[in-house]
Structures are given as C-alpha cells and as structure tokens.
Amino acid sequence: MAASLVISAPASGVGKTTLTLALARAWRNRGLNVQCFKSGPDYIDPAFHAAATGRASVNVDSWAMDRSAVAHLVSRGGNADVVLAEGSMGLFDGVAARGVSGTGATADIAEMLGWPVVLVIDPSGQAQTAAAIAAGLRDYRAGVRLGGVVLNRVASPRHEDLVRRALNEAGIKVFGALPRHAEISLPKRHLGLVQAEEQAEIGKLIDEAARFVAEHVDLDAVLHSAGKWSPQAVANGLNVRPPGQRIALARDAAFSFVYPHMLEAWRAAGAEIVPFSPLADEVPDASADVCWLPGGYPELHAGKIAGNARFRSGLRAFAETRPVHGECGGYMVLGAGLTDADGIRHEMTGLLGLETSFAKRRMHLGYRLAELAAPMPGQQPGARLRGHEFHYSTILAQPDTPLAVVHDATGAVIAETGSRRGHATGTFFHLIAEDR
Incomplete structure (x- = not known):
C-alpha cells in the first residue's frame, strides 16, 4: 500500500507546487518511489512533477471526470511508495455548479480517494489568525481529513512560535516552518509557471527545494500522517477516443x-x-x-x-x-x-x-x-x-x-x-x- 497525501492551501500562490516538488524529490532521494497527480485542469504542473519524480504525472478533475475515470488514472500509483496529489487554488475552491462528480475542488479528490490533506499556510501579515484559518478548513467538510500543516514564508523565529502555539492549541499538527528562500522560487509568466521543459536549471531548483524542505520539515512526521491507499479495480477507464490512427x-x-x-x-x-x-x-x-x-x-x-x-x-x-x-x-x-x-x-x-x-x-x-x-x-x-x-x-x-x-x-x-x-x-x- 502507498502512503497517500493531498497538498493544498487556503489560496493560490501560497507554495503548493514548491512543497509538492520538494517532498517528492526528498523522498525519492531516500529511495522511495513517488507518484504525483494534479487536481484540476492545470497542464503545466504535471511536467514539474515528472521532473521531480521521474514518473509521468496526470490530472484528475472532479468537474470533468467521473469517479471511475479518476480511479483509473490514480491506479498508476499502485506500485509507488508515496502518492501525492497537488491541489489547485484553495482547498474548497471550485465552480458554482456541480460537474460529473464534483465542482473541480481539490477537496472533492481528497474525499473521493480518502487521502489526508497537508495544508501549506502562509502566515505573512498575521499570526494566530493562521490557526483560525487552518481550523476552519479542517472543520468545513466532514469527509475531508486534515493531516497537518507546513508553514511557508515565516518572518522570524518569534513569528513562527506565535503561529505554532496557536495551531497546537487548535489540535493541528505542524510539520515544519519554511523561512523565505528566494533561491527556490519558480519563474512565472501570464499563464502560470514557466514550463519545466523551458528551464535548463529545473533539476537544480528542485534539488535545492528538497534540501531546504528536508532541513525545515519533519519528513517522517508527514509520512506518518499519510493515508494507506491501494488502487481500486474499475470497470471503465477514460472515455476518450483518439482523433485518428x-x-x-x-x-x-x-x-x-x-x-x-x-x-x-x-x-x-x-x-x-x-x-x-x-x-x-x-x-x-x-x-x-x-x-x-x-x-x-x-x-x-x-x-x-x-x-x-x-x-x-x-x-x-x-x-x-x-x-x-x-x-x-x-x-x-x-x-x-x-x-x-x-x-x-x-x-x-x-x-x-x-x-x-x-x-x-x-x-x-x-x-x-x-x-x-x-x-x-x-x-x-x-x-x-x-x-x-x-x-x-x-x-x-x-x-x-x-x-x-x-x-x-x-x-x-x-x-x-x-x-x-x-x-x-x-x-x-x-x-x-x-x-x-
């Protein structure tokens, strides 16, 4: 069985992709086979996942796909030691009207697969309020289970201590806290991140992110919070016909x-x-x-x-x-x-x-x-x-x-x-x- 986790956040731009890549590479460096997925329609992140893990990543999408299609796609993680699904936007953000099996929210995938969520929280400009946000996300939907949080862009040891204390009082595990680190920022352009294949130094960036996260995050505690998952047999896979032979x-x-x-x-x-x-x-x-x-x-x-x-x-x-x-x-x-x-x-x-x-x-x-x-x-x-x-x-x-x-x-x-x-x-x- 694979250790399974969803990496999400309260909003976009908080650091989901960086943490996902760093965790994937850090565990791969430990000799584990890591399989990544992308929740939602982003077509750029899967190439970064592949660069970090050496395994192809695919999108899973509750608005466009039914449960059997999602199960079929994630079954490729059956021979992995760790499976990570990177979310899009905020944990519960989707469209107003339900699609095939949900609204496109990351929470749909987390609940559908039963994978715990690791939240990336950026407490810039706040302290104890970050715990209130994390607690609200934990309690918002009964079928979604929070494993813990990683703090990103903490301003100082004192800032970290204030946020950690509040999260501990709320009963939320803190796996680590990342200070600001410009060297692991991924380049962006108008449709999102610059694509992995356009970045000659992408391997070095991911290696540095893995080193940095391993230094500040308890990787064993994150793995311990993961779910235990094995793929389900599905009668039907993707309903996609090729445009030609x-x-x-x-x-x-x-x-x-x-x-x-x-x-x-x-x-x-x-x-x-x-x-x-x-x-x-x-x-x-x-x-x-x-x-x-x-x-x-x-x-x-x-x-x-x-x-x-x-x-x-x-x-x-x-x-x-x-x-x-x-x-x-x-x-x-x-x-x-x-x-x-x-x-x-x-x-x-x-x-x-x-x-x-x-x-x-x-x-x-x-x-x-x-x-x-x-x-x-x-x-x-x-x-x-x-x-x-x-x-x-x-x-x-x-x-x-x-x-x-x-x-x-x-x-x-x-x-x-x-x-x-x-x-x-x-x-x-x-x-x-x-x-x-």
Missing part, C-alpha cells in the same frame, strides 16, 4: 499544452503519435491521417511561426485531404492572423478565418461544456465534450461555421464557439474528457 502532433515550446492523460488514452486505444515542430519549420508526417495542434505560447513565437513558410504551406497541403484540429494556441495558429502584445499582426496559416489579438488583453478562464454542431477529429455532431479554457487573447473575428454550442460551468452560453472550415477545426478549450 496515426496522429501528427505539434510539439515544441509554442505547442506544449496537452493533458498527459489524453495522449496516454490515445495510445491505449491503439493510436500512434508522431511529433513534429512548427518552430523548427517541420511539417506533419505525410503518413498521418490527422494533425493536432495543442495550445501553448504561439504569441511568444508569432514572428517565427509566420516566417516558417515550409510549416505553413505543409500544413495547408495536409489539410486539403485530412483533418487538422487546433486547441487554444493551436486554434489561433490555424487562423488568419495573430496580433501580438506589441500590436504587430503576424500572418498565420489561414486554414480558418479566426483573428486574435494579445494587444487587446482579456483573460478567458474556466471550465467548458461543448456540444458539437459539426464533426471534429474523433467526434461526431452531438458529442458532449468537457474541457477548460485559459488564455489572454481577444477574438477580433471568428467568421467560420461554429463548431459547437459552448457553455461555461454555470450553463451560460459563451462566444468562443470554435470554428470549422473544410477539414480544419479549432476550439479555445482544451479537451479533458467526453461525457459518457
């Missing part, structure tokens, strides 16, 4: 936002994935029967994409006879033009008429439920798809046939319908799962 997948610094569980599900269904790099001016494999362009950061590479004539002409030639689909950033590249943050317009592939702009910056964030009005690779009209949208671009024009009727998590219809023209389709949401 041989999939040309754009994969580089501009096209990297794809959920690991999606690629695994495609391969499990017998599909073959053939990566290519638009930034290297490569074209989709000629033997592929479908091309898929994930999201990423095309706005940071728009000039290069516009100048890579071989890629653009090769993709257009591919789309004359075979389907091409783009998600978010990939959708933008399938469009006619992309205006960057400096107001410069770059010509894209022109397979769709979409025009987007980062000069007119606006955040689009949230779960999406789409009912297809037209087919897309692997899906027929009427299919109901669950996904997540997160970008800062503004639609200037979306003139093609709408691909879907898209609702947010409250059921409201949104304008980002996706598009279809010929063999090309695109959506702003990243597909997570199909409705059964």
Whole structure:
C-alpha cells in the first residue's frame, strides 16, 4: 500500500507546487518511489512533477471526470511508495455548479480517494489568525481529513512560535516552518509557471527545494500522517477516443499544452503519435491521417511561426485531404492572423478565418461544456465534450461555421464557439474528457 497525501492551501500562490516538488524529490532521494497527480485542469504542473519524480504525472478533475475515470488514472500509483496529489487554488475552491462528480475542488479528490490533506499556510501579515484559518478548513467538510500543516514564508523565529502555539492549541499538527528562500522560487509568466521543459536549471531548483524542505520539515512526521491507499479495480477507464490512427502532433515550446492523460488514452486505444515542430519549420508526417495542434505560447513565437513558410504551406497541403484540429494556441495558429502584445499582426496559416489579438488583453478562464454542431477529429455532431479554457487573447473575428454550442460551468452560453472550415477545426478549450 502507498502512503497517500493531498497538498493544498487556503489560496493560490501560497507554495503548493514548491512543497509538492520538494517532498517528492526528498523522498525519492531516500529511495522511495513517488507518484504525483494534479487536481484540476492545470497542464503545466504535471511536467514539474515528472521532473521531480521521474514518473509521468496526470490530472484528475472532479468537474470533468467521473469517479471511475479518476480511479483509473490514480491506479498508476499502485506500485509507488508515496502518492501525492497537488491541489489547485484553495482547498474548497471550485465552480458554482456541480460537474460529473464534483465542482473541480481539490477537496472533492481528497474525499473521493480518502487521502489526508497537508495544508501549506502562509502566515505573512498575521499570526494566530493562521490557526483560525487552518481550523476552519479542517472543520468545513466532514469527509475531508486534515493531516497537518507546513508553514511557508515565516518572518522570524518569534513569528513562527506565535503561529505554532496557536495551531497546537487548535489540535493541528505542524510539520515544519519554511523561512523565505528566494533561491527556490519558480519563474512565472501570464499563464502560470514557466514550463519545466523551458528551464535548463529545473533539476537544480528542485534539488535545492528538497534540501531546504528536508532541513525545515519533519519528513517522517508527514509520512506518518499519510493515508494507506491501494488502487481500486474499475470497470471503465477514460472515455476518450483518439482523433485518428496515426496522429501528427505539434510539439515544441509554442505547442506544449496537452493533458498527459489524453495522449496516454490515445495510445491505449491503439493510436500512434508522431511529433513534429512548427518552430523548427517541420511539417506533419505525410503518413498521418490527422494533425493536432495543442495550445501553448504561439504569441511568444508569432514572428517565427509566420516566417516558417515550409510549416505553413505543409500544413495547408495536409489539410486539403485530412483533418487538422487546433486547441487554444493551436486554434489561433490555424487562423488568419495573430496580433501580438506589441500590436504587430503576424500572418498565420489561414486554414480558418479566426483573428486574435494579445494587444487587446482579456483573460478567458474556466471550465467548458461543448456540444458539437459539426464533426471534429474523433467526434461526431452531438458529442458532449468537457474541457477548460485559459488564455489572454481577444477574438477580433471568428467568421467560420461554429463548431459547437459552448457553455461555461454555470450553463451560460459563451462566444468562443470554435470554428470549422473544410477539414480544419479549432476550439479555445482544451479537451479533458467526453461525457459518457
């Protein structure tokens, strides 16, 4: 049986990712096999988990997935010594309307799997009040069990003592307290952390975080608080169909936002994935029967994409006879033009008429439920798809046939319908799962 824990916090930006990576690497350094997961739709953190553990991490999501899908995904931890699920936002933060098995909150996963929660508490600007917050989180939902807390960014020994005393009086274990330590800060950009594959020094950062946490946190006490978990047998796994038999997948610094569980599900269904790099001016494999362009950061590479004539002409030639689909950033590249943050317009592939702009910056964030009005690779009209949208671009024009009727998590219809023209389709949401 594996020791199981959920790493969560009262809010975003408190240090969940840093603590998760540090614990994972510290225990790996002790010879333990560690398996990580990410609760919620964040597609960046799993790559950091993999860098820390040497094992692929996947997302589990109570809004988009049913219990059997979650159980199927976490079963990969059955041969691990320790399993860690990193939460998103605050412990109980989710959407207003329930999805497939919950609201997307980390607490849903903790309760569903029966894994105790380790809270990361940042007591900056407070002292005993931090204990009140921790006690409130402990008592808010009966099915969620608190294992203890790790304090982060404590200002001084006196500050730590005040907070520890209050937590002890509340009956809450304190596993350790971390003073401020700039050397383990992970770089950020507008969609979150800079991706692990873009950081040459990521191994050193994780090693330093592990050393620092091991110095200030009682790792044995954290393990002792963990649950004892073994995977459950499930009748059904993920309900995800591959978009084709041989999939040309754009994969580089501009096209990297794809959920690991999606690629695994495609391969499990017998599909073959053939990566290519638009930034290297490569074209989709000629033997592929479908091309898929994930999201990423095309706005940071728009000039290069516009100048890579071989890629653009090769993709257009591919789309004359075979389907091409783009998600978010990939959708933008399938469009006619992309205006960057400096107001410069770059010509894209022109397979769709979409025009987007980062000069007119606006955040689009949230779960999406789409009912297809037209087919897309692997899906027929009427299919109901669950996904997540997160970008800062503004639609200037979306003139093609709408691909879907898209609702947010409250059921409201949104304008980002996706598009279809010929063999090309695109959506702003990243597909997570199909409705059964």
